[in-house]
Amino acid sequence: WPYMVGAIVGGAFGIFYVLLAGMKEVSWLNMINAVFMYGALIVALIAMFVCLPGNGWADVEQNINAMGNGWMLDIFGNKDLIISFAIPTIFCTSMFQGVSQMGLQTCIAAKDVKSVKKSIWLAGPVNGLFCIIPALLGIAALALGYLSKAGSAMFMTPAMLLEVLPHWVVALICASFLGALLSTFAMTSLCPATIFAYDLYGGLYKPEASEKEKTRVMRIMIVVVGILAIALSSFQPAVVTTINWIFTWGVPMFVMLVIGLCWKRNTKAAVITYIVSWIANVIWVTCGLMDKLEMTNFHQVYLCTIISVALG
Secondary structure, three states: OOHHHHHHHHHHHHHHHHHHOOHHHHHHHHHHHHHHHHHHHHHHHHHHHHHOOOOOHHHHHHHHHHOOOHHHHOOOOOHHHHHHHHHHHHHHHHHHHHHOHHHHHHHHOOOOHHHHHHHHHHHHHHHHHHHHHHHHHHHHHHHOOHHHHHOOHHHHHHHHHHHHOOHHHHHHHHHHHHHHHHHHHHHHHHHHHHHHHHHHHHHHHOOOOOHHHHHHHHHHHHHHHHHHHHHHHOOOOOHHHHHHHHHHOOHHHHHHHHHHHHOOOOHHHHHHHHHHHHHHHHHHHHOOHHHHOOOOOOOHHHHHHHHHHHHO
């Protein structure tokens, strides 16, 4: 399928998934999806040990080393990858999720703070470990020449899976990633819809609105958000780069939150810090200053953190 068709189908699934399920049902289905996704990835990895052509993983290792990419076989990657990708991802994800409604929505539904802490200590390591499996599949696809066959890094791993794995395993992987997509879509669409229905519509425009009215407004906003997501994702660049750029917008908010816990709050100072940090984030990325100043490893999250702390 062309990318746009995939975006439309995925978006339509997401909209119906959220509209037909309540918050509690979405939470339970997210847990089921997570277990299903992990099971599918384990099956895919086992199948790769059986189905890879030639000498299997021995050929993958040999080809990766021959390509001069031996660092890909190291669990830590290389220095540039750690500085330009790993640390910035940890920084911007932690800061954004610490202040975003999307990150806090599921925590709000928890029984108590202790339950949240237990969940995080369980989910963090488990998710981290399972990220290794897709990375291994990608390395295998690169080593076996599927980059040139598929024409892009985005399609090389699916091309390899379709060629070397049994179709039922491929179907299982597709189903598991659809589950992951739906879980993410549920959170990212419920959050703006909740903010709009309860804070703007119910809070400012119509304070006397009933729960039934707010629910109807939420459902309308879920459809609007879904359509916007489909339109924007049809023109998206590299997904991870885009997500990290979006998450960096939460950096000054997180820094201001920490400062606000320790000192008296000053709204004007906070707003100035937000605006300067956000302008720097946009200029640094869209104007290509990283490349022009030969600072390719200086991620925008570093810049926004320094600005937020200094101005804050």
